[in-house]
Amino acid sequence: xxxxxxxxxxxxxxxxxxxLLSDTHGVKFPILLSLRxxxxxxxWVRHLLIEGGCVLGILSIxxxxxxxxxxxxxxxxxxxxxxxxxxxxxxARRQAHGRVSGxxxxxxxxxxxxxxxxxxxxxxxxxxxxxxxxxxxx
Numbered sequence: 001x002x003x004x005x006x007x008x009x010x011x012x013x014x015x016x017x018x019x020l021l022s023d024t025h026g027v028k029f030p031i032l033l034s035l036r037x038x039x040x041x042x043x044w045v046r047h048l049l050i051e052g053g054c055v056l057g058i059l060s061i062x063x064x065x066x067x068x069x070x071x072x073x074x075x076x077x078x079x080x081x082x083x084x085x086x087x088x089x090x091x092a093r094r095q096a097h098g099r100v101s102g103x104x105x106x107x108x109x110x111x112x113x114x115x116x117x118x119x120x121x122x123x124x125x126x127x128x129x130x131x132x133x134x135x136x137x138x
Contacts, residue, residue, distance in 0.1 A: 002066060005059045006133060009077050012056055013126035015049070016084040020111075020119030039091070046092050053085035065133050080125050083118070087111045 019039060022032035038045045060074045060081065090108030111118060 002063055005056065005063055006065045006129075008052075009056055009060060009074070009081070010126055010130055012049075012053060012084075013077070013080060013122055013129070016081075017119045017123035017126060019084075020087075020115050020122060024116050024119075039088075040095065046088065050085060050088045050092065053081050053088065057081045057085065074129070076125060077129060080122055083107070083111055084122070 015035070018032050018035055022036040026033040026036070039049065040046075057078050060078045064074045086104055086107050090105050090111075093104065
């Protein structure tokens with residue numbers, strides 16, 4: 001089960017970095033714009049990314065890649081998945097209710113301001129997690 005969670009974490013982080021980098025690199029790579037459009041227009045894609053991120057975050061805490069300790073798990077991966085889920089929730093709330101306020105939207109506005117840098121960081125974390133899977137605490 002751990003290798004499946006590991007693979008899904010890599011896919012989720014890669015999709016998250018693509019979503020974050022779609023504004024700056026969407027002209028060069030149209031798949032990024034297609035992914036962003038699918039997220040904003042197709043509800044099951046939104047639900048899949050939000051609920052999948054929550055499940056992956058929980059699984060990465062309790063079932064880390066070997067030899068990781070339970071309850072600490074893949075700490076950096078879990079910490080990276082959490083802002084992606086918050087950002088996805090904020091985008092979904094904005095589309096459903098217009099401009100809303102709250103702590104989720106405040107956190108998402110910080111992510112929006114630093115979207116390019118966070119997208120690069122998420123991609124680097126995914127690559128490091130792919131190249132060195134045994135470094136579970138990083």
